[in-house]
Amino acid sequence: MIKTIFSTCIVMALTPCHAQNIDTHGTRITMHIDTCNFSLMDVFHGLIIEPTADNGFKYAGYEAKVHLNGGVKSFGFEMTCRGRFANKNQVAIEFGARFDAKERKWVPDFGDASEDEISDLKDVTKTFPLDSRNSSGFYTIQDDQDGEPSRRMRHISYCLFHETKAICGDGQVKRLVDAKSDMLPYALKILRSVEFSDTSAEAGKGINP
Numbered sequence: 001m002i003k004t005i006f007s008t009c010i011v012m013a014l015t016p017c018h019a020q021n022i023d024t025h026g027t028r029i030t031m032h033i034d035t036c037n038f039s040l041m042d043v044f045h046g047l048i049i050e051p052t053a054d055n056g057f058k059y060a061g062y063e064a065k066v067h068l069n070g071g072v073k074s075f076g077f078e079m080t081c082r083g084r085f086a087n088k089n090q091v092a093i094e095f096g097a098r099f100d101a102k103e104r105k106w107v108p109d110f111g112d113a114s115e116d117e118i119s120d121l122k123d124v125t126k127t128f129p130l131d132s133r134n135s136s137g138f139y140t141i142q143d144d145q146d147g148e149p150s151r152r153m154r155h156i157s158y159c160l161f162h163e164t165k166a167i168c169g170d171g172q173v174k175r176l177v178d179a180k181s182d183m184l185p186y187a188l189k190i191l192r193s194v195e196f197s198d199t200s201a202e203a204g205k206g207i208n209p
Helices: 002-006 088-095 115-122 184-191
Strands: 018-023 026-033 036-042 047-049 059-068 071-083 097-100 105-108 125-131 136-143 153-162 165-175
Touching: 026 059, 026 071, 036 059, 036 165, 036 184, 059 184, 071 153, 071 184, 088 097, 088 136, 088 153, 088 165, 097 136, 105 125, 105 136, 136 184, 153 184, 165 184
Parallel strands: none
Antiparallel strands: 018 026, 026 036, 047 059, 059 071, 071 165, 097 105, 125 136, 136 153, 153 165
């Protein structure tokens, strides 16, 4: 169930990152999380939150601010590595989606939610395909239904699969009371720039949907 994922808060410390290949589109950042090696294009000059001993070197993150509509808006998302899984759905359901083999598309997964809860969540939850430079997967957006209206957010969760590895995570992309605060296109721009680095041991291997 997606709401369970989004309620988790992981504390991470900021550490220097390694940059390479500065070009007109931004700076390509090399990242290492557990057994996942990849890079992303930082076009918004954001903050890279690297894995630390405090989180077992298993979590990283990205945060950025964008000048939009006369103000400054921010967004961010976490990143974690998954490997050694039998199929993609084994990982995807942790992040609120599953691949429907019959429909041949990614759909929301609500875990152990009741029928009434699922009925309510369907109205505020959407799942879409997501492709990066050499990986593919999904992203799911879900709006808060509880709490003070002024504090309700739109959340994103996602997974990008490449051979035997996956980068997954979640974050926040919009304050629902502010129609001009939609940061989803900016978050997707970063995620679509992700490029995995192959290792000789993994090349040619694949995972079933």
